[in-house]
Amino acid sequence: MKLSTKGRYGLRAVIDLAMHDHEDAVALSQIAERQGISMNYLEQLIARLKKAGIVNGIRGAQGGYKLAVAADKISVGDILRALEGDLSPVDCSEVIATESTTGCSNADTCVAKYVWKRITDSINEAVDGIMLSELVDESRKIQADSNGNDTKAKYACGK
Amino acid sequence: MKLSTKGRYGLRAVIDLAMHDHEDAVALSQIAERQGISMNYLEQLIARLKKAGIVNGIRGAQGGYKLAVAADKISVGDILRALEGDLSPVDCSEVIATESTTGCSNADTCVAKYVWKRITDSINEAVDGIMLSELVDESRKIQADSNGNDTKAKYACGK
DNA sequence: TTTAATTCCTATTAATTTACTTGGATATAA
C-alpha cells in the first residue's frame, strides 16, 4: 500500500517546477539536481505529467518545462493520478460490480468491495482537496522562515 | 498504490471467519475452499492476524480459528494494518520530520510530507470507521436478498 | 550554419517485492 517513486519523486518535481515557474522554462536537469533524482528517470515521470496535460515541454536549447495551467487549477490528485494511475487500493474490476463478474455470488467478496470503495473515495477526496498553489505558498513560507530562524522551520515541518 | 493479496485475501478471510463464528472453530481449509485461496498461503496471512490479537488458533483435530474479540470491537483498520503493516502511502521516515533527518533543508520535500500525512490520516479514518460486525451484517443481508431475489442482490452490491 | 542544449522516445537491465510452494514439527480430539 505504498506509492512508488513515481508518485513520490514526481510530486516533488512538480512542486519544484511550480516554485520556479516565473522563469522562462525550467530544464529537467535543474529539477533533477535540486531534487537529487536521476535525470533519465525524471524524464519518464515528466512524460506522464505531460500526457496528462499538467506540464508543457519546450524543446531545444533554453527549453524546458512549464506548468500547462495555473497552479491553483492543479490538484495533488491530478498529479498523483497522472503519475501512479488510479489511486484505488485494488484494481478497478474488484471495486465495480458488474453483472458479468461473479459479483454477488459470494457475499464476503461483495462487502469487501464496499470497503475498497470507501478507501478509494477517501483517498481521492484528500488529494483532490489540496491544490498545487497551496503547496507552493506553504513551501515559500517555510523557506522564508528557514532563512531567518532554523528552529521555526523545523517546527513548521512537523505539522 | 495497491493493497497486496495479503490485505485483499486476508480481509475476505476474516469476514468469512466472522460469518461462521457461531460454530466451534473454523478450519482454515474451509475458509480457503470457500474463498478460493491456497490454504498454505492463507496460513501465512492468518498468522499475522493471530499475532495482532484478532484471531485465536485452536490446535489439534477439530481445531481451527475463532475471533479473539467480538466483531464489533474489530475495525477494518485493525485487520488491514495487521495484514499490510501501516497504511501510509510512504515509509514512516518520509512522513515524520525529525531533527536528525534532512527534514526542512528542502522545502519541497517538506510540503510533500504534508501531503503524505493528509493521505495517511484520510485512509486510517476511513478504515477505522468500519467495524467487522457491520460487514457481517451487510453480508447476511446480501445473502438473504440473494436467496429470494437475484436482481436485488446485484443492486445492493453496486453501492 | 554549426554547435550546444534540450526534449523526446524506446529498449534493456538490475533490484526488489510479491505471491506463492514445500516440507516438515507439534498438538489434540476421537
Next chain:
DNA sequence: TTATATCCAAGTAAATTAATAGGAATTAAA
C-alpha cells in the same frame, strides 16, 4: 494411535519497480 489441525521456516518463481543507456529530433544562440 491415528487423523486432523495449527504452527513454523525456507525456498522459489513471477511480477513489478527503479533505473540505465543510447540515440533521434528540435531549437536558441554563437
